[in-house]
Amino acid sequence: MRFPKLFERFAALTPLPPEEWEKAEAVAREQVLAKRELFLRPGDPADRFGVVLQGVFRAVRVSARGGESIKAFRAEGELIGAYAEMLQRLPSMTAIEALEPSHVLVFQTRDLQALERGHVCWERLARRVAEYHFILKERREQDFLDLSAEERLVKFWEEHPHLKGRVPQRDVAAYLGITEVALSRIMSRRRKRTE
Template identity: 45%
Template sequence: MDLYAQLLRLGPLSKATYGALVRISEERVLAKQAFWSEPGAPVTHFAIVLEGLVRHFYVDAKGRESVKAFRARGEFSAPYAELIQRKPSRTFIQALEPTRLLTFDVVKFEALAEDSLELQRLARRFVELHFVAKEQREYEFLQLTAEQRYRQFCAERPEHLSHIPQHQVASYIGITPVALSRIRARVSGRRTPVG
């Protein structure tokens, strides 16, 4: 996982600034099932997944989970909306596999970025892409059926299908495990359907 190359795709970044970033980073290891964010906790760090897989989810008053995202190697992991709002976390982040994170202290990062044109540009580009992803998700909820959302998920993240329990996939696409099971039965029953 070449972090430098990855950041460069967002915009120009000098080796010096990159070095400063690396210096404020810390590796953190999560056992399978371990949490690194829980509701109520202040958001002090964000992270890049170096290895493994995490899920981001809410739990409502009645104890129902809603999975917001799965994040694997090279992807961003944090209670991002809360970080932006400087509010305590409202989301759980849990490792689905043994995971290594590269974490960054938010305060240190902002101190670095404060007067850095290239880091502000990078950070801006970074949120922009996350905004686009959220809008894509809005689109899927507005215009696709549960079955279409499932097929989309399978198409886009095939590598996850084998690592994520099905009820969590169901939660991600906004239905119950039972409903997903029915959809799967339906889909596999149809031999090479039109879609």
């Protein structure tokens, strides 16, 4: 077993026999990415995903009229991929970009589907993963409905302290749904208020 930590992480979600995990490791390959390199680009088929071994990624959606918005940041131990598009068998509408020199353990969807046929644990794990990501999205929905931009900012740093210093401000703004200008103003406002 090359990645016991990852095994632990997933086995915490649902019982996962070590020998099944080894089969998954066997079909995975490692990929190294430079800063700014794309793990996935818009238009690519969404037939692969990865687990971040080292580094930070941003999932960017380029909207029709060119606005960039950020769906998520993903750091060590987290999954990257165009999940929604994969489920719908659509080409990716998302770019997934390394914000640091990173490496990733890459799986082909096809290979995982083969494993699913061999053992139910994969079905269960896929369910848990879907449920987990649902909960994340629902929290985010709640944030947009109830919270001001400033409150979203505070909450963001409370929930993602490990991203401090690793993601540029403008990307945080694009994640919060505001411009970098507005974010800068919010920050200076708070600075004044507390000094």
